[in-house]
Amino acid sequence: MLSFESDYTEGAHPQILQKMQETNMIQTTGYGTDDFCRSAAEKIRKACGCPQAQITFLSGGTQTNQIVIDAILKPFEGVVSADTGHINSHEAGAIEYTGHKVLTLPNHLGKMDPGELEHYLKTFFADGNHEHMVFPGMVYITHPTEYGTIYTKEELAAISAVCRSYGLPLYLDGARMGYALASYETDVTLKDIAEYCDVFYIGGTKVGALLGEAVVFTKNNEPQHFITRVKQHGGLLAKGRVMGLQFDVLFEDDLYMKISAHAIRMAEILKNALKEKGYRFFLNSPTNQQFVILENSKMEELGKEVRFSFWEAYDEDHTVVRFATSWATTEENLERLISLL
Amino acid sequence: MLSFESDYTEGAHPQILQKMQETNMIQTTGYGTDDFCRSAAEKIRKACGCPQAQITFLSGGTQTNQIVIDAILKPFEGVVSADTGHINSHEAGAIEYTGHKVLTLPNHLGKMDPGELEHYLKTFFADGNHEHMVFPGMVYITHPTEYGTIYTKEELAAISAVCRSYGLPLYLDGARMGYALASYETDVTLKDIAEYCDVFYIGGTKVGALLGEAVVFTKNNEPQHFITRVKQHGGLLAKGRVMGLQFDVLFEDDLYMKISAHAIRMAEILKNALKEKGYRFFLNSPTNQQFVILENSKMEELGKEVRFSFWEAYDEDHTVVRFATSWATTEENLERLISLL
């Protein structure tokens, strides 16, 4: 069956598998201290324009969010997020498991508003009684968001400015970062992200890797004994090379951007086809996830031929579903999908 | 440089990489619900002689210990371990991070003594005041142990019997299980382990996989909503297929046992060579890790040509070091090492 269910339905980009084959019997040291990791980190530093950045490779998005947030926050602090933030909704309480509250602001098509953030922080710190409350200790945003939307450079700069004026680190969850950077509608580059954020991660799992996310501390601000924290959370792989190697390939010859651009091209074709056929969109997504409102009967029919994601009920008769393209989407499969629609 | 530092210095067994290549573009669902995981689980059930076993694939040993132990224990319970148990010494406090105490018994060459276990439990539950203490809630053993030693079938049966008489689940950490099962000195089979233990894991990372450990609940006793617990601990990979596929290969045509047997054959050759050359052993290990007492000057000299693990200081002039063989050890490299010794 055809699947547009997500951007993690296939294995890895073929160049990754090829490099794995070629280097398989090279002996390395463990736990991320190997040359693959070193080389990948160096390439990421260059791509970010951030020669001092500290890079760690972790295995998945929830793990990354959990470890980074727990490592940054002081014990009496929580993390500020849009209410639709992945950490607030779909990570099984992984943040609260570490003892920290997710402090929510309303979302605007999945995004946090800089003005509302400032208002919240101003009010919090103005109130003399906040010693009985959870202190905001960092800000979490996703780019692209859970709805496929993206921040403009101006918005990102504004959020960053608010964070700095209150001394709060800004953390960007880039599980699908490639698809934001390659969007036709973006003015935000990887270097911008490195500049505006204190820490972020470059998603691998959903952008061509078998597994792996690259955490980037941009301001020489990696928490003390970060590797021990990673171990303590169960996140340290003995064969760290598995992740280093993949990012080494993805950041060679701009592969990360090339495959992201492919996914966006596929998404745009799909989007135009949907528009032409008169489908209603739940919102305008400029990235690889497209949210469409389907009649329930149509949804059931279509579900016999193609897999997609149930997103949420729209009304009694309609449902929001998601179609995702990726580095692996073929033109042939896309045509099959369009013909089914 | 030659390395006998550990059993995780290379990538994956070639058959694993080949299967990855062949199946790379197959589309699957995420989070361990795919056909690779299903097939691997079925093969493991057969190998264990345990048709009801519930199998979950996790990414590394610390993560597995943390999740399994936290999922089994009640909040007022701790886990009983030999003081040399990996969870007590080299996991950066990953168990305590989940809020549980590691309750220690003395080790005997890395092993727990069934009689001492029984005495501890008897005393604990006899004492009327134990409501102010941490309740023993499960028992943790490693096989092979951190010192490469192995339990006999009789010892395993005795520990299991004590556990059952007190209603405590027995959990076996099998990070290097293959090397115990393939030892020339063992009388313990995988089916014995499945019979005597309530839960255990079959180590992949150190026995030929890129990453991955297979958790086996043997008595239809998987904790409620275990997948949610895994997610909450940051251990759920989107592309669960990565681990399912590897175990599917390892449990096809007995590959797991074949490559373990190779490592043992290499270890025995090394052991005999060391004996012949008059080296002193720290203890007798019948598995793939060999612990040798080296003069410090010899250690330094050897360290220029080959990597091995520092284990612990023996006295002012001597050090215990570890040489590990694995599925990947070549006869050629072994000969080079022997000639250097």
Next chain:
Amino acid sequence: MLSFESDYTEGAHPQILQKMQETNMIQTTGYGTDDFCRSAAEKIRKACGCPQAQITFLSGGTQTNQIVIDAILKPFEGVVSADTGHINSHEAGAIEYTGHKVLTLPNHLGKMDPGELEHYLKTFFADGNHEHMVFPGMVYITHPTEYGTIYTKEELAAISAVCRSYGLPLYLDGARMGYALASYETDVTLKDIAEYCDVFYIGGTKVGALLGEAVVFTKNNEPQHFITRVKQHGGLLAKGRVMGLQFDVLFEDDLYMKISAHAIRMAEILKNALKEKGYRFFLNSPTNQQFVILENSKMEELGKEVRFSFWEAYDEDHTVVRFATSWATTEENLERLISLL
């Protein structure tokens, strides 16, 4: 300076101190196993009409909420609360510290709506993908609420019915329960609360005790080894008698209700005086907390003579402040306050 800042500005009701004096040199066993605790528990059982209830005395409200919620929830569950619930706003993250998320519903003058609760639970459990989310595991309400409002018997019954249909325990935070039970506008009795709730606590600290809250498990549903859980949270006092004795006095001859009724009488006089003088109320509170909208200049002036609580900014020129009466409010002080207004 006169204070209407809260209901915990004085020591304890004089009868409590007298009993302390009289019984001071009686020797008792520790940790809540003494006769004072036993006698108090028996009286509370009778007052609740709940002969099987299990009673534990804890020292404060945050501690009680933390321990009860952590002891009831399974590890993958969170607690459902109105967004204004004390556990969500003013307990410094004490619930999240235990690893559990507070799942919020909108408040209606501080109260949770049974229909909205049902809709939330229905949607949650209908959605097939909820294994990646925090499971609702219990429901938390406050009575009176943080805004002094109270549930009607019908509302309480409705919330209880929803909880039971989904198998979720209902927990009622009664930090100021006496003031709700004594309200002129209530139709809810202590026996109703015991019937509709699975666990609740009777507040002592704010209703005449030096310290102490009585946790009541109503359905023979006290969590396993609850005392050990209390100890683990640092909540077990060696001299448990301190709390037992106080509740023994408070539940002798209806003292708890008598002193609560006094506070309500004082609050009604204050409310009428405020109305007559043309003050604006933030909302209608039928209990001992009165929320008034003051001009900022008026607030400053008044603040020179009397202490009250800053609640929240109303607009640029106005502030919501709280006046609280209690068992200890004297008519004389009340008259002084009214003359100052």
Next chain:
Amino acid sequence: MLSFESDYTEGAHPQILQKMQETNMIQTTGYGTDDFCRSAAEKIRKACGCPQAQITFLSGGTQTNQIVIDAILKPFEGVVSADTGHINSHEAGAIEYTGHKVLTLPNHLGKMDPGELEHYLKTFFADGNHEHMVFPGMVYITHPTEYGTIYTKEELAAISAVCRSYGLPLYLDGARMGYALASYETDVTLKDIAEYCDVFYIGGTKVGALLGEAVVFTKNNEPQHFITRVKQHGGLLAKGRVMGLQFDVLFEDDLYMKISAHAIRMAEILKNALKEKGYRFFLNSPTNQQFVILENSKMEELGKEVRFSFWEAYDEDHTVVRFATSWATTEENLERLISLL
């Protein structure tokens, strides 16, 4: 029945109750910001010779240990304790509950040896691989110990020196501190403790208070937002005055030392009587707890007339039991006990 079971069998010292009566209707602010707390803190600073000390009042020993240790340790650190330390044995895992490991050294009659501490720290930090281990982050000692023994000034100075050379804070659990300070065999003063330790607590519950322990940070080293941490752990009482007032009385006119001295005098009389009657001591305790080896038949007989604590089985026919004196022990009761022995 006569009780020598513990030092917390009665209420509070009469002067405390008297002061409670006298000040009961004084209105104060909440959460430890009142004048009683301020006055008590000032007196404690003077008694410690430590004008900069930061004082917080908490309600019990387990809570105090939990909060202080959790507030001091970094997330990757554990606390070093003798294996008999209260936090390692009889606090239901309250330290591990906060995510931290208790790292144990062997005890010597309940005490930690400075040389063994130094050896442990030296070895730990010398070993290059300690990033996979729990870092020692502070040292915990009890004075008197769980066996009633006490440190000499020289021992205390030596432990303190080791701690400082490794940059680890030294924390002293003084649940029964008064009885150590008043011991006939001690050369350690409260000022010594304040000098050698970075933080300690002065036990109230077991030395004449209804409840309450005074935490003293001696080096202007109170953790950031400590009150919020206390609240987060459920340890912040609304009526903080309850504890402030008691310590204000205990540190007026040397009452704390006077009542401790009384308990020691009672203990010495008991000790001499036991010796004369030929009882065997488990060890020599110079404080208010006396550990005696009783024949089991004798123990049962005595148990009909007097309560004491079961400590541990000595051999098949003998048991170690504890008799405790306190501020409240009367000469009359002591004589009755002696005549029963």
